[in-house]
Each structure stands twice: as structure tokens, then as C-alpha cells.
Amino acid sequence: MGYIKWLGHAAFEAEVDGKIVYFDPWITNPLSPIKLDDIVRADVILVSHGHFDHTGESIEISKKTGAPIIAVYEIAEELGKKGAKTIGMNIGGTVEIKGLQIVMVQAFHSSLWGAPAGFVVIGKETSIYHAGDTGVFYDMKLIGELYSPKIALLPIGSHFTMGPYEAAKAIELLQPEVVIPMHYGTFDVIKRDVKELIEEVKRRKLKVNVVALKPGEKYVF
Numbered sequence: 001m002g003y004i005k006w007l008g009h010a011a012f013e014a015e016v017d018g019k020i021v022y023f024d025p026w027i028t029n030p031l032s033p034i035k036l037d038d039i040v041r042a043d044v045i046l047v048s049h050g051h052f053d054h055t056g057e058s059i060e061i062s063k064k065t066g067a068p069i070i071a072v073y074e075i076a077e078e079l080g081k082k083g084a085k086t087i088g089m090n091i092g093g094t095v096e097i098k099g100l101q102i103v104m105v106q107a108f109h110s111s112l113w114g115a116p117a118g119f120v121v122i123g124k125e126t127s128i129y130h131a132g133d134t135g136v137f138y139d140m141k142l143i144g145e146l147y148s149p150k151i152a153l154l155p156i157g158s159h160f161t162m163g164p165y166e167a168a169k170a171i172e173l174l175q176p177e178v179v180i181p182m183h184y185g186t187f188d189v190i191k192r193d194v195k196e197l198i199e200e201v202k203r204r205k206l207k208v209n210v211v212a213l214k215p216g217e218k219y220v221f
Contacts, residue, residue, distance in 0.1 A: 002125045003220045004151065006213040008032045009053060009186045010133070012153060016123040019043040019098050022067075023119070023130045023153070026056030030186055033216030036060055042067035044097045048132030049109060049116035050075045053186075059084040070095065070102055074114030091117055099123070105143050107134035109161070120147045126221050129174065131155060133183065136166040140173040151221070152176040155183035156197050157190030164192060168200030171208050178209045180219060 005013045008031030010024040022045045027036050036057050042065040045058050049072075058069050062084040069079055069086045076088030089095055094103045101122040109116035109132065118132040120143065129149035143149070152174050155161035161183050162170065171179055184192045194212040201210060211219050 001220060002123075003218040004128065004153075004180060004213075005218045006180065006182065006215055007034060008215040010048070010130075010153075010155065010183045011056060012130070012182070014121070014128060016121060016128065017099055017125050019100055019123070020067075021046065021100070021121060022058075022061060024048055024054040024056060024132070025058055025061055026053050027061075028057065029053065031215045036064075039064065041065055044100065044102065045069045046102065046119045046121075046130065047071040047075055047079070048107065048118060048130065050078070050112035050114065051110075051133070054133070055079065062086075068097070070097070070104075070119075072104070072111075072114035072117050075111070078113050091115060103147060105129075105147075106137070106139065107132040108137050109133040109135075118143075120149055122147065126150050129153065129176065131170070133161045135162045136170045136173070138173065140170050144174040144176070149174065149176050151178045151180065151219075153180050153182050156181045156192055156194070157184035157186075158192060159189050161190075164194075164196035164200055167197055168204055168206070171201060171206055172204055176208060178211055178219070178221075180211050180213055 073088035
């Protein structure tokens, strides 16, 4: 039995096949329910793009736990210069970490280094798609067809990413079983209500379970 815990913003802790995965670990974000000292174990750290609210405390977690940071090549180079253990890759590639398949997929955003990306983590228990910061794009349908993610972590804050209207279209393209909204509520400019997404999902008659976690809550699978 595994879980996904929302740590606020786009940060998540997940346990898949007994391995601990951190996505975009900005642990000091305003909504975070934990502190860096609370993290004692990690098997892999995934960083979607080179903005402070996504690189977060990835370096500190890597140094503390020995877990590699997986990121697009240029980000991995930058974080590696600061003492982190890194694995650089690029969009379309797959690496295996302790039995988990980590696929890097595209995203549409900006980044201080390299290209923005999303990740699909594929294990025996489940498959998780973390979209990173992105707008909706039609090749999400291809991500769904190729990797069949059961759980999708999608931004809904608008302004910097897609909002609820676009996220509903992303769900239609991806066809996941479960969607967990992220990247909203952290700041005034991205304050949105999950009910907006739920209404759009209903309007499109999509068969998906929208799980709105509070920071610190877990979805168990």
C-alpha cells in the first residue's frame, strides 16, 4: 500500500513500491505542513524546472539522504555544482531508480535552466503523472496513451499555469483514474477553488475522482 502526501504548492511526498519519491520539494512554501528536519529518508527527488518554488530544498534533501535529483540535464548540472547528487536526463527519456521507471515528459512553461518538464513515475502499485508547471497541450493525450498514469497531479492556479477550465481538458486527454490538484492557493495571484475544477469535470462528464488534499493529507492507494 502506497500513498501521495501533498506538501503544499507543487510539492509532494509519495511512497510507491516502498520507495520514497519527492516531487518539486519546496518544503519552505507558505502552505507546507512539514520542515526540512522532518525528512529523514528519500530514494529519489524529481525537479520539474528551474524556478525557486520547484527546485526548493532539493539540494538539502539530496545531501541529507543521498537521494539523486533527477532533472533535465542543465538543471542537474546547476544543482550538482552545489553538492547535490544528480542524474541529468531529457524529455522522452526513461531512467530506472530502485525498480521505479521515471519518464520525463514535456511541459509548457519557462525555466532558468534547460526546458521545463513533467514526470511519470511507474511502479507495480501505481503510476503517477506530475505535470510540473504547464498549460494544457494536446500531447497530454499521448502521455495518457503511452504511460496510462492512474494518478495525475495537475496545476489549477492559473496565471502561471493552466486553471480549472484547462485542467479539465487535460483530464479528458489523459484519462486518469484520480486527479489531485496542485499549484494553487499558495499566493493571492493563484488562489482558486477546487470546486471550479469539479464543476468543469461534471460539465464534461468525465469519469475521474478529484481528490482535493489539504497540505499534510495523504491519498492512499
